[in-house]
Amino acid sequence: MELIETLLAGKEQGCTDYAAVIEQIPYAKLLGVEMREDNGELLFVLPFKDANVGNTQLPALHGGVIGGFLENSALLHLMWARESLEVPKTVDFSLDYLRSGRAQTLYAQCEITKQGKRVANVVMTAWQDDKAKPIAVARAHFLLTQDNA
Numbered sequence: 805m806e807l808i809e810t811l812l813a814g815k816e817q818g819c820t821d822y823a824a825v826i827e828q829i830p831y832a833k834l835l836g837v838e839m840r841e842d843n844g845e846l847l848f849v850l851p852f853k854d855a856n857v858g859n860t861q862l863p864a865l866h867g868g869v870i871g872g873f874l875e876n877s878a879l880l881h882l883m884w885a886r887e888s889l890e891v892p893k894t895v896d897f898s899l900d901y902l903r904s905g906r907a908q909t910l911y912a913q914c915e916i917t918k919q920g921k922r923v924a925n926v927v928m929t930a931w932q933d934d935k936a937k938p939i940a941v942a943r944a945h946f947l948l949t950q951d952n953a
Contacts, residue, residue: 828883835876903940912929
């Protein structure tokens with residue numbers, strides 16, 4: 805409980821400790837997902853690593869890395885928005901690949917389209933050079949825990 809109180813106090817004072825949220829999702833930490841604010845909105849960043857390349861001929865990011873990054877971005881976004889360190893459970897996840905992800909840093913933003921007491925719907929968009937040219941979009945439903953719902 806002390807960790808959530810520290811997180812909330814920091815959020816209210818504008819001191820953002822995103823690492824505390826990322827710590828709750830081991831796969832996000834393994835991927836190297838970063839969170840920051842950009843113009844008042846959460847921005848998720850996946851810095852490029854050679855290990856994330858799936859097709860070495862192009863080279864292109866592995867589709868599973870892109871999907872995992874988007875799903876984890878949505879989980880982190882929900883946790884931050886709900887002011888909770890409880891990780892929501894994925895109910896379903898749908899991903900559309902629009903372009904090849906080049907061997908470079910990947911960015912994402914999420915939008916909560918509906919949040920109830922038990923379920924939330926989130927839309928995620930990933931891009932590299934130009935936000936107007938997404939490489940992937942996803943939609944997901946999450947089961948929320950009841951700690952701060």
